[in-house]
Amino acid sequence: MQDVVLALLAKGPSHGYELRRRLLAALGPMGSAFNAGQVYVTLGRLERAGLVESAEVGQAYRPDRRVYELTAAGHERVATWVAEVDWPKPAPAEFHLKLTAVAAAGLADPVAVADAQRRELLRRLRDVEQALLEAPDRSAAALLLEGAVLNLQAGIRWLELCAEHWTGWRQGDERRQGNDG
Amino acid sequence: MTGNPRQVLATRGLTKVYGSGPSMVRAVDGVDLDVQTGEVVSVMGPSGCGKSTLLYLLGGLERPTAGEVVLAGDRVDRLSETRWARLRRHAIGFVFQAFHLVDELTVVENVELPALLAGATPGKARRRAAELVDRVGLADRAGYLPAQLSGGQKQRVAVARALVNEPLVVLADEPTGNLDTAATTDVLRLFARLRSAGQTLVIVTHDSRVASTADRLMTMRDGAIVDHTRLERRTSTVDDLVSSAGLETGS
Numbered sequence A: 001m002q003d004v005v006l007a008l009l010a011k012g013p014s015h016g017y018e019l020r021r022r023l024l025a026a027l028g029p030m031g032s033a034f035n036a037g038q039v040y041v042t043l044g045r046l047e048r049a050g051l052v053e054s055a056e057v058g059q060a061y062r063p064d065r066r067v068y069e070l071t072a073a074g075h076e077r078v079a080t081w082v083a084e085v086d087w088p089k090p091a092p093a094e095f096h097l098k099l100t101a102v103a104a105a106g107l108a109d110p111v112a113v114a115d116a117q118r119r120e121l122l123r124r125l126r127d128v129e130q131a132l133l134e135a136p137d138r139s140a141a142a143l144l145l146e147g148a149v150l151n152l153q154a155g156i157r158w159l160e161l162c163a164e165h166w167t168g169w170r171q172g173d174e175r176r177q178g179n180d181g
Numbered sequence B: 001m002t003g004n005p006r007q008v009l010a011t012r013g014l015t016k017v018y019g020s021g022p023s024m025v026r027a028v029d030g031v032d033l034d035v036q037t038g039e040v041v042s043v044m045g046p047s048g049c050g051k052s053t054l055l056y057l058l059g060g061l062e063r064p065t066a067g068e069v070v071l072a073g074d075r076v077d078r079l080s081e082t083r084w085a086r087l088r089r090h091a092i093g094f095v096f097q098a099f100h101l102v103d104e105l106t107v108v109e110n111v112e113l114p115a116l117l118a119g120a121t122p123g124k125a126r127r128r129a130a131e132l133v134d135r136v137g138l139a140d141r142a143g144y145l146p147a148q149l150s151g152g153q154k155q156r157v158a159v160a161r162a163l164v165n166e167p168l169v170v171l172a173d174e175p176t177g178n179l180d181t182a183a184t185t186d187v188l189r190l191f192a193r194l195r196s197a198g199q200t201l202v203i204v205t206h207d208s209r210v211a212s213t214a215d216r217l218m219t220m221r222d223g224a225i226v227d228h229t230r231l232e233r234r235t236s237t238v239d240d241l242v243s244s245a246g247l248e249t250g251s
Helices: A002-009 A016-033 A036-048 A072-083 A093-105 A110-134 A140-180 B051-058 B081-091 B107-117 B122-135 B151-163 B181-196 B208-212 B238-244
Strands: A052-059 A062-070 B007-018 B025-036 B040-044 B066-071 B092-095 B169-173 B201-205 B216-221 B224-230
Touching: A002 A016, A002 A036, A002 A062, A002 A072, A016 A036, A016 A062, A016 A140, A016 B238, A036 A052, A036 A062, A062 A072, A093 A110, A093 A140, A110 A140, A110 B181, A110 B208, A110 B224, A110 B238, A140 B208, A140 B216, A140 B238, B007 B051, B025 B051, B025 B224, B040 B051, B040 B208, B051 B169, B051 B201, B081 B092, B092 B151, B107 B122, B107 B151, B122 B151, B151 B169, B151 B181, B181 B201, B181 B208, B201 B208
Parallel strands: B040 B201, B040 B216, B092 B169, B169 B201
Antiparallel strands: A052 A062, B007 B025, B007 B066, B216 B224
């Protein structure tokens, strides 16, 4: 959130209301997850960190408003953020370890655990898909929703592979037990 | 088999075996299925899991080795080819991955063709086809040939054609398999409208986008249904959207 607000200010000085408006335009239905106060709280934190500075600007017939702009340190942080190639939650390593652990300890059927997770992602996909079908074509909001769709599809595809892998493991396990008995 | 009037299509122990001896493959292995009027059901699974064979058995394009298919309360799995062909024209609409439009016919001619084959008068068939071409958003392309259309537009024509005889159920086999993201969105919008209009749809697909838009989702592996999920619409979606998009809303 801090990085996003900083990047919005890279275009030039702006005020909280305008920043929130631009955030909503970019996020579409997801924008409503950000409450109005959050932008102001973030701006306050950024100012205390020395990344932005602000001044009251008088307006005719309206209350004064506070205009924010990036400091040199703020510009530097935006540049670093833009160059970063980190991807949030790159590999579902934790879930992979969960399946391995439940299988090893006999806590649950790993195929059932993978299928339950896949069902959950399919439900989320349905929600995102619904929002996408209702979003205007070629809008910024639709583009973000398409990203979410592809992300969920990749997760679902991987969970199908998990189910296949652990189905094979389960059959091998049954055969091993059959040979023992 | 059942007195449930809302049931359109059902199977019991449906099985299709190819080959024999050591090379025998159970493509569909004891599938029980119930599809109610106005439901959208999707069958998902990797290629080779038997989902297309299942769809062909439902539409009478293949005959089961064992088991029953019940359409609108009647056993149909033992019908002769002639009787199946007649039934199929009126009761079932097909949508295929490769569209299967007639290249030499215009959009509206492709759509009216099944109506003419089913015995509609030319005037009635044309009126109904024109109405459906409009409904799938292609009124301005009614006189085009398939070669002049994009993949997404071709599939919308194929959907209109599937609807022309007001079938009890539309069976779709990988309907977005040849389409890009934007064209997939168009076809899914069309399916959503059909669903709102109460059209019963069975879709087999490996595309999770398509599968997720169904009311019920079945997963097939090695010829059998291994998972069955009802996908209710949930009320609070913004939080779900946000976490799905990887947004961090804290400051």
